[in-house]
Amino acid sequence: MTKLVYFAWVRERIGKGEEDIDLPASVKTGSDLLRHLKTLGDDYAHALEHENVIRIAINQEHVEHDEPIAGAREIALFPPMTGG
């Protein structure tokens, strides 16, 4: 099981802030994860429609989409940040 956390409009569109999920062995990178999640339903497909704007953090650190996710305890998906 991998813990996924969502923020801002990714969270709103998916309809939850976090979930524990079993990922197929074929899901090896951030990009793989986005494509897999989009198969789980319309909410996911809507939230992750524009993959290139989705930011990914593994264990609370920013990563590129092609980063391997093996061993991740927590993967976060969120829109570009707008703090400050």
Place this chain on the structure above:
Amino acid sequence: MTKLVYFAWVRERIGKGEEDIDLPASVKTGSDLLRHLKTLGDDYAHALEHENVIRIAINQEHVEHDEPIAGAREIALFPPMTGG
């Protein structure tokens, strides 16, 4: 009569903060003024020794050394500024 005011080490070396002085008609610019004052005594000569570092303000506005001083109510001589 023209009012002259001095600040910082110019004031200390001349030994006074201000004075009213009659300037000869030949004193037409800031540079002329510095050269004239240096003839008035050792204190003036010491204060104004390095003419190029002395800053001049006429009626409380910075001017170049070659600026005419005709009509000046108040002429200030001082070292480079070190506020802030």
Place this chain on the structure above:
Amino acid sequence: MAAAAPVTVRVQHDDFDVAAETARLTAGRADAGAIVTFTGLCRDEGGRLAALELEHYPGMAEAEIGQICEQAVTRFSLLGLTAIHRVGKIAPGENIVLVIALAPHRHAAFDGASFVMDYLKTSAPFWKKEHFADGRTGGWVDAKDSDDQARAKWS
């Protein structure tokens, strides 16, 4: 020997007290010649906005700001640095973010505070949602290209 450069990072709902945070940063030292304080405020957008709602990624937000601050202290030889970011609903005119940079000279303090803000805007996991004065909930604020450009100038 110079005192260490203290770094304070907080994410909180409550407002911050700029004077108290500044006093804490400068207490007991007389080697600093410059303090630069940046305060980010919620604008009313011409009366259109009722509030901003600030969401963050707990844990990661603090860690990211902490890393940015450590980089700033090293890069600009700061004597101290405080960064506080509020979350929750914030009304127009209220404070959102505070950065205080302490340094021997002014350019380091200006650069330190400016660097932290430019990185914070693009790297720290915070998001703003608009609530409008007419009762509508607006959308999430879009990230700005100008913020990416501002960050890029430091690298």
Place this chain on the structure above:
Amino acid sequence: MAAAAPVTVRVQHDDFDVAAETARLTAGRADAGAIVTFTGLCRDEGGRLAALELEHYPGMAEAEIGQICEQAVTRFSLLGLTAIHRVGKIAPGENIVLVIALAPHRHAAFDGASFVMDYLKTSAPFWKKEHFADGRTGGWVDAKDSDDQARAKWS
């Protein structure tokens, strides 16, 4: 309609209250997104310094700072600007100068405060004399080429 951009300039012996000056600048308006505050402090120079003595040219000092502030307001579209410079004897750790710039966005506020300080250092008629901890009166502080260079970058 936006409120005017108030400019406050003061030269005074007494210390200033950064929080009170900031509150006065932001009172009654919610169109500002950024406040940048610069505070210049007296350093102890490793324990060598007992005090700085600040001399100024009354009248011209206020007028020069006022002109610098008006230029900054226009150039960076500031919403308000306050500049206060102390004179007289100032001990290590004490405040010397305060600049507060208010703007819709952060870069204008940073640039506005930084511009005022760079010009103030080289154009406003103030001079500093050092008094040392061992009782000697030091010399007048020399002007720095780096301050002229800092000013030159704005033109």
